[in-house]
Amino acid sequence: MSTLPQETSTLVNMAVSQINAGIVILDEHSNIVLWNRFMEIHSGIKSSEAVGNSLFELFPETAGSGIEKKIKSVFLLKNLAFTSWEYRPYLFKFPNPRSVMGGEKYMLQDCTFSPMTDESGKVTHICLSVFDATNTASFQQKLLRTSASLIKQRNKLSALNRKLEEAQNQLLQSEKMAAIGQLAAGVAHEINNPIGYVNSNVSSLEGYISEMLKLLSAYEECDSLLDHNHELAQPLKQAKNDVDLEYLKEDLTDLISESKEGLVRVKRIVQDLKDFSHVDECEWQATDIHQGIDSTINVVNNEIKYKAEVVKNYAELPLVTCLSSQINQVIMNLLINAAHAIEEHGIITITTGTEENGIWLEIEDTGSGIPEEKIGRIFEPFFTTKPVGSGTGLGLSLSYNIIQKHKGKISVESELGKGTKFHIWLPIDAGITHDLDTGASTIQAKTN
Amino acid sequence: MIKLNEKFNEDRRDALQEVVNIAMGQAGDSMAKLFDTFVELSIPKFHVSNIDQLRESLAGKEEYREKMTVLRQPFSGELEGEGITLFNTSGTHELATLMGYEGEITLNNEREMILDVCSILVGACLNGIASQLDMSVSYTAPSVVVANTGIADFFTAGSTNWSYALVMEIRLTLEQHSFSSNMLLFLAEDSFEPLIQRLDILLDEL
Numbered sequence: 001m002s003t004l005p006q007e008t009s010t011l012v013n014m015a016v017s018q019i020n021a022g023i024v025i026l027d028e029h030s031n032i033v034l035w036n037r038f039m040e041i042h043s044g045i046k047s048s049e050a051v052g053n054s055l056f057e058l059f060p061e062t063a064g065s066g067i068e069k070k071i072k073s074v075f076l077l078k079n080l081a082f083t084s085w086e087y088r089p090y091l092f093k094f095p096n097p098r099s100v101m102g103g104e105k106y107m108l109q110d111c112t113f114s115p116m117t118d119e120s121g122k123v124t125h126i127c128l129s130v131f132d133a134t135n136t137a138s139f140q141q142k143l144l145r146t147s148a149s150l151i152k153q154r155n156k157l158s159a160l161n162r163k164l165e166e167a168q169n170q171l172l173q174s175e176k177m178a179a180i181g182q183l184a185a186g187v188a189h190e191i192n193n194p195i196g197y198v199n200s201n202v203s204s205l206e207g208y209i210s211e212m213l214k215l216l217s218a219y220e221e222c223d224s225l226l227d228h229n230h231e232l233a234q235p236l237k238q239a240k241n242d243v244d245l246e247y248l249k250e251d252l253t254d255l256i257s258e259s260k261e262g263l264v265r266v267k268r269i270v271q272d273l274k275d276f277s278h279v280d281e282c283e284w285q286a287t288d289i290h291q292g293i294d295s296t297i298n299v300v301n302n303e304i305k306y307k308a309e310v311v312k313n314y315a316e317l318p319l320v321t322c323l324s325s326q327i328n329q330v331i332m333n334l335l336i337n338a339a340h341a342i343e344e345h346g347i348i349t350i351t352t353g354t355e356e357n358g359i360w361l362e363i364e365d366t367g368s369g370i371p372e373e374k375i376g377r378i379f380e381p382f383f384t385t386k387p388v389g390s391g392t393g394l395g396l397s398l399s400y401n402i403i404q405k406h407k408g409k410i411s412v413e414s415e416l417g418k419g420t421k422f423h424i425w426l427p428i429d430a431g432i433t434h435d436l437d438t439g440a441s442t443i444q445a446k447t448n
Numbered sequence: 449m450i451k452l453n454e455k456f457n458e459d460r461r462d463a464l465q466e467v468v469n470i471a472m473g474q475a476g477d478s479m480a481k482l483f484d485t486f487v488e489l490s491i492p493k494f495h496v497s498n499i500d501q502l503r504e505s506l507a508g509k510e511e512y513r514e515k516m517t518v519l520r521q522p523f524s525g526e527l528e529g530e531g532i533t534l535f536n537t538s539g540t541h542e543l544a545t546l547m548g549y550e551g552e553i554t555l556n557n558e559r560e561m562i563l564d565v566c567s568i569l570v571g572a573c574l575n576g577i578a579s580q581l582d583m584s585v586s587y588t589a590p591s592v593v594v595a596n597t598g599i600a601d602f603f604t605a606g607s608t609n610w611s612y613a614l615v616m617e618i619r620l621t622l623e624q625h626s627f628s629s630n631m632l633l634f635l636a637e638d639s640f641e642p643l644i645q646r647l648d649i650l651l652d653e654l
Binding site: 064065066067070072077082087088112121 | 475478479481482546547548549550551556557559560561563564567568571572575579586587589590591
């Protein structure tokens with residue numbers, strides 16, 4: 001500054017003193033050479049007290065936080081170094097001068113370290129300028145808080161939307177199931193009537209035929225009494241040979257008994273359809289779980305019979321209060337999944353037992369198993385491993401929700417290449433206080 | 449583009465390359481003193497490019513595909529532009545001791561640290577170029593542009609207010625530390641004329 005005219009030099013000094021920013025000049029040992037009025041006012045340290053002291057001794061909290069390196073970089077590289085309130089709220093802990101209206105406790109600062117060079121271009125000093133950024137900073141922080149809360153709300157909303165979508169899809173699926181149930185019940189009812197009279201007719205027919213056969217035998221007894229040379233004897237013999245009476249007698253009985261067997265099967269399928277759909281019994285009631293499993297197996301037998309042998313290990317089970325049509329639906333989902341998991345031919349084992357005021361049932365297959373990375377997701381809606389078009393990805397998610405509604409637990413264990421085992425536990429009496437929304441349920445999944 | 453190639457003819461390119469090489473040597477030297485470790489700065493290749501060409505060229509390079517934190521250090525004066533520094537933040541904890549931080553490193557410390565490295569890197573390289581060419585350059589505080597993004601995304605989303613720039617790619621590696629960073633130095637079109645003038649002066653002096 002020695003080269004400046006006297007008047008200019010005074011003005012520069014005045015500017016340094018009056019500028020509304022902190023100006024500190026440091027020498028190469030970080031000792032303070034200049035401490036302007038802004039610094040005096042906000043720090044409470046007079047220039048005469050500051051000058052000659054090391055910055056790090058006067059403000060020990062600034063040491064060890066990267067400031068030394070900043071200063072060194074300015075000396076070495078003739079660089080500028082900065083601190084920003086965003087990452088370092090303040091370099092000097094000055095009280096916030098806006099003491100009346102409150103806000104930030106300390107003045108937030110942006111600081112710049114600039115090199116001061118001599119004629120040869122060597123850095124001899126550092127000019128540290130300190131700017132009060134409190135206003136901008138508080139405004140920006142407010143904005144940040146607002147936008148953060150907006151983002152939070154948006155996320156909450158989209159999570160809610162997703163849930164709604166899931167619920168809607170499950171509703172659709174259960175409506176579909178209900179419709180199928182209704183249809184099944186309707187069909188069952190329609191078939192029941194004709195089957196009723198066919199059944200009674202076949203029974204009568206059976207009686208009549210056996211009597212007719214008795215009569216025929218009696219006639220045959222008399223055969224020897226006939227005059228074989230009589231002119232009517234020849235056509236009789238001819239007719240007897242033509243109809244192959246012996247075969248006819250044998251086959252008639254077979255036909256009747258096979259028809260009766262067929263009728264029994266039709267009746268059982270109709271009954272199973274009615275049991276499965278339970279359109280008229282969609283209330284919580286004491287249910288025989290084994291009966292439910294059996295009728296479900298019959299309903300889905302077409303899907304299973306070519307893929308697997310079903311082995312049942314039934315224990316003695318008490319009646320369980322549940323929505324039987326929904327439990328059947330869960331069993332059906334698990335059975336169909338088990339059959340799909342089996343590539344050629346395997347075994348589906350159904351085991352039941354009692355435990356802790358409840359019953360459990362396990363459906364185990366010898367199929368391909370579920371990979372570890374997928375097992376955690378199988379109860380998610382729309383998650384499917386089946387090819388496009390063959391699975392909705394809703395079966396297990398729906399099953400999970402049904403078990404949850406029954407305050408039960410469903411879990412899965414799987415080993416790749418060996419098979420998968422689903423374990424369901426149901427309380428004997430979930431129905432007493434069936435509060436549908438708070439059905440506590442747990443979900444567990446693990447692979448071996 | 450043809451006009452630009454004419455402007456940066458072979459002589460001028462050679463001169464600039466020479467200036468840049470010397471600058472990188474000086475910068476590496478000073479940074480080694482600062483960090484007390486061997487510093488490697490790649491010798492930069494520069495090219496004049498528009499945003500589409502740049503994005504294409506960056507997208508083609510393996511090292512720009514990972515997610516990175518992008519910092520910007522603007523500079524102005526006779527040399528005008530921005531230094532864009534790319535950090536893979538997984539290596540930044542290494543920096544704490546080098547940058548003189550003691551105690552636990554918070555996210556804010558980490559941010560300030562990479563901002564410091566950004567400004568040191570841009571400053572060291574650019575000061576060397578500016579002082580050889582006797583051009584003035586000054587700096588504004590660096591800032592974090594985006595955290596954890598791919599660089600190709602960054603150039604589609606942001607800075608479209610330039611048509612052509614002189615781009616230099618420089619890679620910084622600290623030996624014995626798993627830290628490295630890429631810097632893209634963008635000289636704005638406005639700097640082309642003064643730069644060429646200075647390069648011509650330099651060439652005349654030969």
